[in-house]
Amino acid sequence: QQPVQSPQAVILREGEDAVINCSSSKALYSVHWYRQKHGEAPVFLMILLKGGEQKGHEKISASFNEKKQQSSLYLTASQLSYSGTYFCGTEGWGGKLIFGQGTELSVKP
Amino acid sequence: DAGVIQSPRHEVTEMGQEVTLRCKPISGHDYLFWYRQTMMRGLELLIYFNNNVPIDDSGMPEDRFSAKMPNASFSTLKIQPSEPRDSAVYFCASSYGGLGFQHFGDGTRLSIL
Numbered sequence: 001q002q003p004v005q006s007p008q009a010v011i012l013r014e015g016e017d018a019v020i021n022c023s024s025s026k027a028l029y030s031v032h033w034y035r036q037k038h039g040e041a042p043v044f045l046m047i048l049l050k051g052g053e054q055k056g057h058e059k060i061s062a063s064f065n066e067k068k069q070q071s072s073l074y075l076t077a078s079q080l081s082y083s084g085t086y087f088c089g090t091e092g093w094g095g096k097l098i099f100g101q102g103t104e105l106s107v108k109p
Numbered sequence: 110d111a112g113v114i115q116s117p118r119h120e121v122t123e124m125g126q127e128v129t130l131r132c133k134p135i136s137g138h139d140y141l142f143w144y145r146q147t148m149m150r151g152l153e154l155l156i157y158f159n160n161n162v163p164i165d166d167s168g169m170p171e172d173r174f175s176a177k178m179p180n181a182s183f184s185t186l187k188i189q190p191s192e193p194r195d196s197a198v199y200f201c202a203s204s205y206g207g208l209g210f211q212h213f214g215d216g217t218r219l220s221i222l
Binding site for chain 1: 142154208209211215216
């Protein structure tokens with residue numbers, strides 16, 4: 001039931017782009033994205049709802065393919081502050097949010 | 110505005126002792142969540158409440174774990190008796206209107222010796 005994230009880790013230089021993928025084996029109602037910096041709490045970034053509605057962060061975009069039960073998070077022109085672990089959370093029809101194992105993103109100067 | 114407040118921030122105790130973690134959600138939020146985070150298992154949902162009523166406790170590992178929400182501004186997670194494998198960071202989160210836009214507290218780092 002736990003969604004699968006890829007890649008597990010990625011290293012970028014400032015200004016480079018990254019894509020983080022999230023895939024589920026179950027039909028999804030929504031996908032949620034959070035970022036967690038080391039030693040801190042997760043922070044909400046974005047929610048994507050079935051039907052295409054998207055709410056969240058201004059500088060980060062994402063897509064949700066309902067048929068494939070997949071979501072991708074797009075980080076463009078990365079900044080040092082983007083470093084952290086990114087989690088996707090998937091909500092199925094049972095009304096429960098299940099998080100993936102996370103993708104560790106490191107942005108270097 | 111005050112965020113989600115958890116206490117204590119750190120807890121170190123011996124195996125077999127009772128542990129109580131506390132959480133004060135953001136005022137006005139009607140959903141409250143308890144999570145456990147470990148390197149091995151990641152971020153796991155233990156239980157969540159809506160309007161103080163437990164909705165899903167399927168993530169509670171076993172009977173040693175219990176959670177209550179006596180009112181809209183307070184919740185507890187108890188472990189009795191505690192075991193070394195319960196060592197983890199426990200997060201409380203709250204939201205308004207559904208599972209999205211969850212605000213997390215700073216967490217309680219629990220170590221069971």
